[in-house]
Amino acid sequence: MMLTGWLLFSLALFSIGLYAVLARRNLIAILIGIELMLNGASVNFLAFNAYLSKDPAVGQIAVLFVIGLAAAEAAIALSIILAVYRSRNAIDVAGLDELKG
Amino acid sequence: MNLAWADAACFLPEIVVIATAAIGLMLERPLRRVQSDVGSWIALAGLALAGVVTLRFSPSGDALGGIFVRDAFTSTFELAAIGVGTLATLLGSSFLRAVDYRRTEFFPILLLTITGVMIAAGARDFLLLFVGLEILALGGATLLGFFTPNEKSREALMKSFITSGIATAFLLLGFAFVFGVTGSTHYDEVATRVAAHAGTGHPFLELGFGLVVVSLLVRIMAFPFNMYAADALQGAPGPAAGAFSVATVLGGFAALFRIFEEAGAASCNVEWSILLGIAAGSTMVLSSLYATYQDNVKRMLSYATLAHVGFLLAGFAVAYSPKLSAAQSEAVLSAVVFYLLGFVFLQAGAFAIISAVFFGRRFGEYLAEFRGLGRRCPVAGLAYVAIFLSLAGFPPTFVFLAKVQILGAALQAEMFVLTAAAIVGSLIGAFYHLRVLVVMYFRENPHAPGVIPSVPLVTAMTLVTVGVVGIGIFPEKALQTAIESVRVLF
Known part of the structure; x- marks a missing residue:
């Protein structure tokens, strides 16, 4: 039963993150949303790893990869946000709609 | 599992490309x-070396306890990536x-991006x-936003980055x-266990597997994610x-x-051919329709890219139809790989066209800026x-051959x-591509500049033309x- 609890927790994290990405207009909030989604998936990995896996290392290695990736992604995202801020003095997505059609 | 020279030898092309990027x-x-x-x-030197290494020196076999395999499939995709x-x-x-001579970090980022393809293959x-x-995703996003002084490039970067972040999370959850x-x-183990649940x-x-496939649909820019992709490709610098x-x-x-052939996703209880078929059909038809009313050739070509992706995905969907025998699926998957090989030249050509005329x-x-280009630059016009x-x-182009096989x-x-x-998508495609050629040859604009006479551009265009025509005729x-690389998966 513990596994179900952890799965629900990870799903909640993931859904909150997805909601933040889709609903928030602020680029930092969107970035945090993406990180939440990644963390939700990581918790999922760890829960399965702890309760079901034969090899307890695999899920933990996966999460280490995710942490490394999240750091790289945050670095790139923050540099984009800085570039956007420098040119427009604002960091919401509302103005990023020049390309369409 | 210990890291031996044999493992390193399997990764040799990747190592060469990464080392070049580091230099x-x-x-x-x-x-x-x-x-x-x-x-x-x-x-270029690093890529040439990597190509030679892939073709000549890299052994086939498993590396790192079987998590990476070098076989005909890997080599084909690596060569395509190097191309x-x-x-x-x-x-x-x-x-x-x-634009700006000094931004040479473009090349290392490009090399790292294609390393992602080589590893994924x-x-x-x-x-x-x-x-x-x-x-691949992080490198690709950086490439898209490479020329950030440009407002559009930044928007392209932002859009693709958010979408790719969501895709990453879906992939991981899957x-x-x-x-x-x-x-x-x-x-191997996944496939064994999937077969047990068959x-x-x-x-x-x-x-x-559904989440993984959705995430990969984002990666290949298929429906319903093709709208962001057109924005991203239009906003980014051509190359x-x-x-x-x-x-x-x-x-x-x-x-x-x-994932379908080796991790057993194909034997999962899902009607893949229908799901992927819907995605493929929508991608083709919608992208083609959107492409017809663009007066921006770059955006039109971005949609054309997506239309090709739709066709490739259609081939993939057909291969997993229960009505086809294993041999028939293998044949249509080979056609998809063949299409992908030509797609390399096709896309490079399309975006060469976009980077060829410079207005200061x-x-x-x-x-309108393509008016009379065919007469002003007759040789480039042929390309x-x-x-x-x-x-x-x-x-007799290769696209025709591949499409006929898939159909x-x-x-x-x-x-x-x-x-x-x-068929509808292809017919619409014929229309909007020919429209550009008509403008190039039958409209006049004496004041517009011609194609930039730079050696790398001319070389690239020559290679692309030789590539698309060559693959079509021979x-x-x-x-x-393509057949050999698909065979190792079955």
Whole structure:
């Protein structure tokens, strides 16, 4: 039963993150949303790893990869946000709609 | 499992490309002062070496306890990636000459992006595939936003970055569910456990593979994610858009092939042919329709890219129809790989066209700016004709051959709606590509500039033209390569 609890927790994290990405207009909030989604998936990995896996290392290695990736992604995202801020003095997505059609 | 020289030898092409990127990054600072093409020469030398290594010196076999495999499939995709890298380096060199000489970090980023494709092509473990796809996604996003002084480029970067972040999270969640059921991330073990569940199915398994496939659909820019992709490709600098579009499609399809054939997604209790068929059909028809009313050729070509992706995905969907025998599926998958090989040249050509006319501050991308180009630059005009006819899929180009094979298989699989969608999409495609050629040859604009007379651009265009025409007239070699690379998966 513990596994179900952890799965629900990870799903909640993931859904909150997805909601933040889709609903928030602020680029930092969107970035945090993406990180939440990644963390939700990581918790999922760890829960399965702890309760079901034969090899307890695999899920933990996966999460280490995710942490490394999240750091790289945050670095790139923050540099984009800085570039956007420098040119427009604002960091919401509302103005990023020049390309369409 | 210990790291031995044999493992390193398996990774030799990747190591060469990464080392070249590292050298390029180290020399970026000093190269800023000397205004030259040295950055692109280093990249070209590294890519040439990687190509030779892939063809001649790298052994086949498993590496790192079987999480990476070098076989015909991996090598084919690696060569395709190296091809993209070479063409994009040439285009990028010409782009930097026109815009800003000093930004030589373009080449290392490009090299790292194609490394992502190379790793994803050989990965036989979810974790390595994840790493490969992420290198590809982060590198690709950086490429798209490469020329950030441009407002549009920044928007392209932002849009693709958010979408790719969501895709990453879906991929990971999917892997977690599959891992939960199978207890492993290695394809062989996953496939064994999936086969054990084949009759009854398992909800987590279907959910997991479903999430993975959705995420890979984002990577290959298929419906319903094609709208962001058109924005991203239009906003990015031409060479970067070309490189990104091919790299992400190659990486996504390599992952799809291996996950379906080797990780057992195909034997999962899901009607893949219908789901993927819907995505493919919508991608083709919608992209083609959107492309028809663009007066911006760059956006039109971005939609054309997506239409090709739809066709590739249609081939993939048809292969998993239960009505086809194993041999027929193998044949249609070979056609998809053949199409992908030509797609490398096609995309490089399309985005070469976009990076060829320079107006001092920006590149010519509106239809009106192509007026009379065919008469002003007769030689380049021939290249344009070859590229546009290939994009439109006229015989005797390779696109025609690949499309005919895929359509034939779709008819055998009795997927009539998809066949109809494919034919409609192709007919619309013929129309909007020919429109550009008409403007080029039958409208006049005496004051517009011609094609930039730069050596790298001319080289790239020549290679592309020889490529698209060559594969069309002598398809045997490429077809053989495609067949051999698909055979190792079965």
